[in-house]
Amino acid sequence: MASTVILLTMVLAVAIGPWVWRVPINEIDFSSHLAGPSWAHPLGTDDLGQDLLARMLYGGRISLAVGLTAMAMAVVVGTVVGAIAGISHGAIDAGLMWLTDLFLSLPQLPLLLLIIYLFRDTLKAIAGPEVGTFVLIVAVIGGFRWMPTARLVRAQFFSLREKEFVEAARALGASTSRQVVRHILPNALGPVIVAGTIDVAAAIIAESTLSFLGLGFPPDIPTWGRIIYDAKDYLDIAPHWAMFAGAAIFLAVLSINFIGDGLRDALDPRRVL
Amino acid sequence: MSRYLIRRLIIAIPSLLGISAVLFMILALAPGDPFGELASNPAVPPAVAAALRAKFGLDDPIMLRYWHWLIAMLHGDWGFSFVSRVDVDTLILQRLPTTLIIIGASQVLALLIALPVGIYAAIRPYSLFDQVASTLAFVGFSLPTFFTGIVLILVFSITLDWLPFVYRTDISATGLAGIWDHIRQALMPVAVLGLFQGASWTRFVRSAVLDVVRLDHVTTARAKGLKERVVVTKHIVRNGLIPVVTLVALQMPIVFSGAIVTEQIFRIPGIGSLLIASILANDTPVIMAVTFVFACLVILFNLLADILYGWLDPRIAYR
Numbered sequence: 001m002a003s004t005v006i007l008l009t010m011v012l013a014v015a016i017g018p019w020v021w022r023v024p025i026n027e028i029d030f031s032s033h034l035a036g037p038s039w040a041h042p043l044g045t046d047d048l049g050q051d052l053l054a055r056m057l058y059g060g061r062i063s064l065a066v067g068l069t070a071m072a073m074a075v076v077v078g079t080v081v082g083a084i085a086g087i088s089h090g091a092i093d094a095g096l097m098w099l100t101d102l103f104l105s106l107p108q109l110p111l112l113l114l115i116i117y118l119f120r121d122t123l124k125a126i127a128g129p130e131v132g133t134f135v136l137i138v139a140v141i142g143g144f145r146w147m148p149t150a151r152l153v154r155a156q157f158f159s160l161r162e163k164e165f166v167e168a169a170r171a172l173g174a175s176t177s178r179q180v181v182r183h184i185l186p187n188a189l190g191p192v193i194v195a196g197t198i199d200v201a202a203a204i205i206a207e208s209t210l211s212f213l214g215l216g217f218p219p220d221i222p223t224w225g226r227i228i229y230d231a232k233d234y235l236d237i238a239p240h241w242a243m244f245a246g247a248a249i250f251l252a253v254l255s256i257n258f259i260g261d262g263l264r265d266a267l268d269p270r271r272v273l
Numbered sequence: 274m275s276r277y278l279i280r281r282l283i284i285a286i287p288s289l290l291g292i293s294a295v296l297f298m299i300l301a302l303a304p305g306d307p308f309g310e311l312a313s314n315p316a317v318p319p320a321v322a323a324a325l326r327a328k329f330g331l332d333d334p335i336m337l338r339y340w341h342w343l344i345a346m347l348h349g350d351w352g353f354s355f356v357s358r359v360d361v362d363t364l365i366l367q368r369l370p371t372t373l374i375i376i377g378a379s380q381v382l383a384l385l386i387a388l389p390v391g392i393y394a395a396i397r398p399y400s401l402f403d404q405v406a407s408t409l410a411f412v413g414f415s416l417p418t419f420f421t422g423i424v425l426i427l428v429f430s431i432t433l434d435w436l437p438f439v440y441r442t443d444i445s446a447t448g449l450a451g452i453w454d455h456i457r458q459a460l461m462p463v464a465v466l467g468l469f470q471g472a473s474w475t476r477f478v479r480s481a482v483l484d485v486v487r488l489d490h491v492t493t494a495r496a497k498g499l500k501e502r503v504v505v506t507k508h509i510v511r512n513g514l515i516p517v518v519t520l521v522a523l524q525m526p527i528v529f530s531g532a533i534v535t536e537q538i539f540r541i542p543g544i545g546s547l548l549i550a551s552i553l554a555n556d557t558p559v560i561m562a563v564t565f566v567f568a569c570l571v572i573l574f575n576l577l578a579d580i581l582y583g584w585l586d587p588r589i590a591y592r
Contacts, residue, residue, distance in 0.1 A: 105571050107570075205417050209534055232423055235431060246423065
């Protein structure tokens with residue numbers, strides 16, 4: 001419960017914050033560089049005198065948006081693949097499972113780094129620097145997270161499609177797609193929700209790791225991982241800079257993990273003890 | 274049992290080929306190529322650049338290029354690094370031992386943390402120990418490794434000055450002092466990786482052992498009057514740890530990925546930092562080779578997990 005409150009507070013803060021705290025994120029002010037927290041700058045400033053609270057609110061929007069969008073994409077792709085594999089027999093199922101296993105065997109972080117490095121400029125040229133990078137990062141992070149969802153959905157389908165209510169629908173003449181969409185799928189989504197919350201946490205950490213390695217969004221966009229990347233060389237004289245961003249990532253991921261665990265306790269019928 | 278093994282081995286090889294194909298396609302589809310800068314070099318006429326491309330086979334169809342690359346890799350010819358001017362396999366072999374030592378030590382640390390804590394927490398569920406341990410485990414795997422690394426550097430190297438934060442491979446002291454120096458510099462990276470893995474494994478060990486604790490054979494063992502210690506080691510742990518063993522083997526690829534980040538923070542000269550350096554320097558042969566090594570490790574550990582699972586769980590042998 002507490003974590004839902006925390007997460008909602010963070011989401012509200014990054015959504016509404018930039019309207020309330022109207023300090024621009026790019027305002028360079030060398031006289032106050034590397035200052036600690038004060039009334040004018042509640043979270044301090046970085047080495048160019050830019051206000052950290054404003055940068056963190058702006059970056060928070062992006063980090064949380066990447067997390068949620070990547071999760072949405074992973075869940076959609078995984079559910080579609082799992083549903084198709086679960087409802088079909090034989091070759092299609094075997095082929096899709098082989099594809100899933102192949103994707104599961106790919107080394108994630110190296111390929112993530114590689115794809116982003118290679119295709120970042122192309123996408124920037126097509127869709128502009130921010131949107132292009134956003135699309136690329138979401139596509140790649142989501143593209144590596146759909147497999148567990150697909151397996152879960154497929155397993156659920158296998159157990160659900162032999163049940164009586166599905167057989168009844170079949171006997172009434174429902175086509176396969178109608179059976180899937182109206183009967184099986186709504187009942188199969190329980191574990192998917194739990195996996196989805198874990199995906200959000202993993203996506204946020206993945207995006208922060210990419211930004212930390214210097215391969216995420218363009219340098220002027222202050223995502224939380226990027227703030228830590230900029231701050232890591234100033235740790236001895238300005239620790240507040242990295243600490244606040246790291247604490248933000250930590251709180252977001254922690255509350256998402258707690259929510260996921262609570263959901264799993266609520267939705268999983270097996271956990272008796 | 275051997276048929277299970279052989280089947281697993283046979284499946285592993287197409288997976289490896291599939292991964293190498295995906296890797297090659299990604300690099301082949303990417304914009305730019307090794308001769309890109311030749312095109313803008315005024316001293317090289319376009320005819321010569323075109324002839325060079327044809328000679329090195331850059332104009333061949335993609336399947337042919339993949340085939341040539343695969344044959345070369347299988348022959349042991351892993352290419353020549355553009356940036357470092359050495360053979361790629363020399364480069365990788367130089368750096369592999371460091372990575373393996375750090376990762377091996379961190380896995381051992383993670384197991385030393387996760388097994389006792391997880392088992393004890395599962396035997397006394399919802400007690401104070403269990404709740405504290407679960408909360409700490411949650412906190413542990415919600416902290417990104419780069420953040421814990423930075424915090425540890427801040428505390429131990431900068432504020433307290435107990436541990437060095439730059440990893441040196443050329444420690445000149447020998448004997449006991451040398452070993453102590455090695456341990457001191459490896460302590461923080463191993464701790465960062467080990468604590469992160471240990472936290473996520475604690476939760477998994479706990480849930481796996483919890484699943485076993487409420488089974489009938491444990492109640493029978495206790496009813497027979499066996500000592501608690503014997504009940505735990507011979508009945509609970511041996512059965513509960515089967516999924517844990519496979520999880521450990523399956524998570525090795527993730528550990529290697531985590532090692533990439535840790536090597537960047539602590540400037541450890543391992544293959545993770547080699548990968549990042551070569552990505553940033555656009556050194557294609559090294560990128561291909563390192564990613565191929567990672568893919569091989571993933572396949573190897575998946576195979577190991579399957580074999581271990583087949584060996585440990587007698588129910589599997591009847592497939």
